[in-house]
Amino acid sequence: MFKSGMPVKGDDFIDRIDHLKMFKTYIDNNQHIMIKAPRRFGKTSLVVQLFSLNDYKTIYVDIKRATTLRSLSEQIIDEVYALAGFRGIIQKTKESIASLLKQLRASVKIDMSIVEVTIETLEKNEKNQIDEVEFFLYALDLVEKIAIVQGVNIKFAMDEFQDILGIAKPKILDQMRSVIQHHQNVTYIFLGSIESIMNKIFSSKSSAFFHFARIIELGGLNINELSNYSKTFFTQHAMSFDDSLDTLIGYLEGHPYYSIKTLQTLYYKTLDSSSKIITQEDCINALRVGVYEAKSYIEEVLEKIKSKKHHHAIIWGLANGVKVKNIDSPTLYKTYKSLEDMGYIKKQDRGEYIITDIFLKLLLQQNSDTALTLENEINFVGLAL
Template identity: 25%
Template sequence: MASTGRGLQGTPFRFEGPVSPELLIDRQAELAALARRAGDRVGVRLAAPRRFGKTSLLVAHAAQLRETGWRTAHVDLGRVSDLTDVARRLASAYGALDVSWLRAHLGGLLARLGLSIGPTGASITFGPRPILPDAEAAELVLHRLLDLPVMLHEREGTPTLVVFDEFQDLLVAREDLDGLLRSRIQYHGDAAAYVYAGSEPSMMRELFDRRERPLFGQADPLALGPLPPDAVVTDLSERFAGEGLDPGEALGELAAFAGGHPQRVMLLSYLLAEQLEAGRPGTPETAERVIDAAVERAQPAHEALWSQLRRSEKVVLAGVADGLPPSSPALAQEHQLGRNTLHEAAERLIDQGHLTRGKTGVRVIDPLLREWLRRR
């Protein structure tokens, strides 16, 4: 699936934001699973750490379905704070389904939420949020919009894929919104397929694994793991060749360092391309220069994270970066902390998406964070 993508993005090593489907590395198995579930109208919950290619995968999934006649809507719920935020995000995404319907049926309500339909009728325009929240208008918009896929299916026979991204933030806006959502979509049948994507495992479990929650058992889990190393090296080698660059041994070194982290391997490749274009060879020494530059680039974010952690979480995160089990006796003794305290800190860091537990034990997900911790 390698492509230089020069005409589309200017670089084949895009590391900011979702990538276009032709720049997606591997993920054929995940795309096939998503396509099967959509065809069977089975909901999917997709959990992955932030910057792990979740949105890029879903963009590719939507593109494949559009080629077969589906409509698609991508609702970004990241950092919503209240019902008005949710309604505004939903209206913006659903506007792509049938903006004329929105103009005819919801124009007045949307105006109460600070939204307007563009003069050409092609898009929803965000204005300032209302000074005072209008919960009544927001809830009416949600109820009517959520049933739009059914209306379109009845009118045209066209199914709709709806992706709710950063779905766990729905509970931040209002505790019962998953119930409101289910009260509408449970009757959609063949009209729509739904994907619920999130980056905070604990909140996604809260939504789908607790019997008390309305969406309990309503979506098949799909995990998004690291990229296969062979696929990474093969794909990126083709991209470097397309740029007339020889990455040499440096590419393998950087791919191993990244450990299959999608965003980080692209950032490292981008920085390697800069080194090669400056005339440096693709050697392990150049790979070290690239890692140095990447760690420095990410340092402000890592410092911000560090400042927000509790002492026990700092101890666990630094210990795991150094290869120690999170609740090891040595770590507990060195820092005068109980092993149970360290275990609880590790569980919080896993829930927050900073650590992951695999066959070889617990590890830091972000390789640049791990390296920064080792160098402290």
């Protein structure tokens, strides 16, 4: 099925064969990794799928959803105790400590000395008597401690890792690194979509996480895999199609989210029709719907691009195959780098840059501002339909 709006796994998960293999090899060897990709390229899905295919002990936190370092730490503590067989430790601390201790004694196979320190720390946290950074570092160390006593290696995924800088001071990276570098029983998986920050954290020599993790870059889905999946799917649902389907898939350049969204529209539209035939016109219409659905997001991206000097002119030039005049090469180079860091463009093997978001490119290719207010006027440059 073509699913959107949530990370996908199982039968809904398409392709990523090589990534899953490499990812699994690293994880099985307790190698920390960082996965970076532009928004909606399937980072979370990749982790969810790998975790669901293997019998790992896992912890998953989405830092974007944490409002404070304290709540993030509580979530980690909750999850690691759940792994050790005890659910809801945070909630229960808020209720009755005496009964909590009794329950813990009866149900977890962890050294009581560890448990006692946890409860003491949680009590201090309740009363705001512990500094939030100290509390966070305690939570991280606890994962290692519990992994050791359980004799396991815990795979710990931190999604939208760059957002840690939104809830803590930059120093947190050094503080974190100095704690987790000693962990032997935890394998860290960092995911991030703001490439500029992820690069700074993991690839800059002066950064705390330099050389800490192997970096996996996620590109688009493999077009052939996506095409085979789609054809099998439509055939199984008694729908017929012609070459337009492949043309459409190729046009979307393997962008996971846009491809899935567009194919989904196509499916529902055909489901509703009496003929069950996917026509060329259906393909164009599905694409049009996709662009409209993405419009406000793309416009936000454009605003960000426009707020930086030369960025719009250069990415516009890239979208339209036009060399930008009047910009010297150092500035050009710097701007390309900056756009790359922002995740909007990517360098290809031959040194050429491409725009990662196909709909952003499409928007930049419209020569009239009214193109997107009048549906029929979108000019799908390069679409052979």
